[in-house]
Amino acid sequence: MPSVHVDLADRAYDVVVENGLLREAGERIARLGIGSRIAIVSDSNVAKHHGGTLIGSLEAAGFETTLHVIPAGEASKGFGQLASLCSEMAASRHDRSSSVVALGGGVVGDLAGYAAASFFRGVPLVQIPTTIVSQVDSSVGGKTGINLPEGKNLVGAFHQPRLVLVDPETLATLPSRELREGFAEVIKHAAIRDAAMLDELMGLDPNSTAVPADLIARNIAIKARIVEEDEHETSGTRALLNFGHTIGHGIEAAVPYGELLHGEAISLGLRAALYLSQKHAGLSHDTAAKVLGLLKRFGLPVRLDERITTEAVLDRLSRDKKFVAGQIRFVLLRAAGDAYVDKSLDLDDLREAIESLRSEP
Ligand SMILES: NC(=O)c1ccc[n+]([C@@H]2O[C@H](COP(=O)([O-])OP(=O)(O)OC[C@H]3O[C@@H](n4cnc5c(N)ncnc54)[C@H](O)[C@@H]3O)[C@@H](O)[C@H]2O)c1
Ligand SMILES: O=C(O)C(=O)C[C@@H](O)[C@H](O)[C@H](O)COP(=O)(O)O
Numbered sequence: 634m635p636s637v638h639v640d641l642a643d644r645a646y647d648v649v650v651e652n653g654l655l656r657e658a659g660e661r662i663a664r665l666g667i668g669s670r671i672a673i674v675s676d677s678n679v680a681k682h683h684g685g686t687l688i689g690s691l692e693a694a695g696f697e698t699t700l701h702v703i704p705a706g707e708a709s710k711g712f713g714q715l716a717s718l719c720s721e722m723a724a725s726r727h728d729r730s731s732s733v734v735a736l737g738g739g740v741v742g743d744l745a746g747y748a749a750a751s752f753f754r755g756v757p758l759v760q761i762p763t764t765i766v767s768q769v770d771s772s773v774g775g776k777t778g779i780n781l782p783e784g785k786n787l788v789g790a791f792h793q794p795r796l797v798l799v800d801p802e803t804l805a806t807l808p809s810r811e812l813r814e815g816f817a818e819v820i821k822h823a824a825i826r827d828a829a830m831l832d833e834l835m836g837l838d839p840n841s842t843a844v845p846a847d848l849i850a851r852n853i854a855i856k857a858r859i860v861e862e863d864e865h866e867t868s869g870t871r872a873l874l875n876f877g878h879t880i881g882h883g884i885e886a887a888v889p890y891g892e893l894l895h896g897e898a899i900s901l902g903l904r905a906a907l908y909l910s911q912k913h914a915g916l917s918h919d920t921a922a923k924v925l926g927l928l929k930r931f932g933l934p935v936r937l938d939e940r941i942t943t944e945a946v947l948d949r950l951s952r953d954k955k956f957v958a959g960q961i962r963f964v965l966l967r968a969a970g971d972a973y974v975d976k977s978l979d980l981d982d983l984r985e986a987i988e989s990l991r992s993e994p
């Protein structure tokens with residue numbers, strides 16, 4: 634079964650992808666040689682389906698565990714839940730010999746990851762992702778953090794996990810909306826780095842939770858190679874993973890958190906980025922249509938709800954980390970698999986792209 638090594642000097646780790654892996658989590662984590670106490674962080678849906686299996690496996694391997702369950706959904710990725718989680722960990726007498734295991738989607742992974750980065754100034758983190766978004770994207774690369782009302786992911790830290798355990802079988806319990814949203818990140822990876830995957834995705838059943846392990850691993854490898862090149866997003870390579878995210882994050886934050894799932898907002902952001910890529914980067918109509926067709930095939934939104942105003946989206950996106958000294962660093966696509974960071978666009982260009990989302994594609 635596939636495994637991807639993320640080669641980051643003293644922060645290197647493996648991402649293991651294997652059906653049934655959750656049941657082996659205890660054994661695998663024990664091999665890391667970390668302390669014997671573990672704070673498991675999960676959410677109200679995931680804990681119900683998969684918490685028992687994880688606790689059983691960790692305890693069989695000799696770990697002492699505490700379980701910390703946050704309410705499911707994006708609204709939990711904020712200071713309130715971070716504070717409660719850190720307090721619960723302190724009250725449970727966790728210390729520098731403890732580790733955090735995140736069991737859930739990207740919300741759990743980002744929040745628990747940030748708690749691990751900051752509790753006692755940093756404790757080891759293991760990610761066990763249970764959504765497509767988290768299996769192909771958020772559990773890998775070390776971005777952790779929380780949202781502010783002003784915008785997405787505005788507070789956080791880089792904290793690489795010590796191990797990532799991806800069990801595709803955990804996707805069996807994922808509802809269909811949450812399954813489909815994950816493909817926005819898969820389509821993003823294909824668009825920026827793997828033109829062949831765009832064609833292959835046409836043959837995938839959008840409603841099946843039996844997502845092939847090798848497709849998940851291929852996405853992880855795309856992300857891992859980019860992260861190895863530019864771990865802290867300083868050279869610009871890692872910014873390519875933000876394709877569709879400038880306007881997407883603006884849309885996600887313009888409505889109450891959780892109303893739109895991350896992948897749904899990114900789908901809209903991808904359509905807007907395709908519009909700008911055709912206009913400013915010479916992207917062909919055929920390639921733009923192919924990517925857009927995939928978003929539609931996976932049932933992702935491509936039209937912006939009229940209740941979401943363009944000004945609200947611009948307000949949120951203008952606080953994004955990709956704005957540096959007033960300049961927008963926007964990811965455009967020249968061709969399938971060929972993305973770059975453009976610095977020539979202004980807010981009027983973005984306004985036009987948001988407006989383009991009002992029409993039927
Ligand atoms: N750190 C990164 O690099 C990175 C990358 C991509 C996304 N993100 C972040 O990830 C978040 C989105 O993650 P998400 O889409 O996984 O959302 P999520 O974590 O909210 O999960 C979506 C829903 O699915 C439920 N769920 C999760 N796994 C389940 C399972 N196996 N069975 C049944 N229900 C399950 C959850 O309870 C939740 O209701 C956003 O906050 C986004 O900003 C971070
Ligand atoms: O890992 C990255 O780098 C990404 O950009 C992956 C994105 O899919 C993800 O949504 C990430 O959280 C965005 O990060 P941000 O720094 O733009 O907030």
Ligand SMILES: [Zn+2]
Nearest residue numbers: 818878895899
């Ligand atoms: Zn994303």
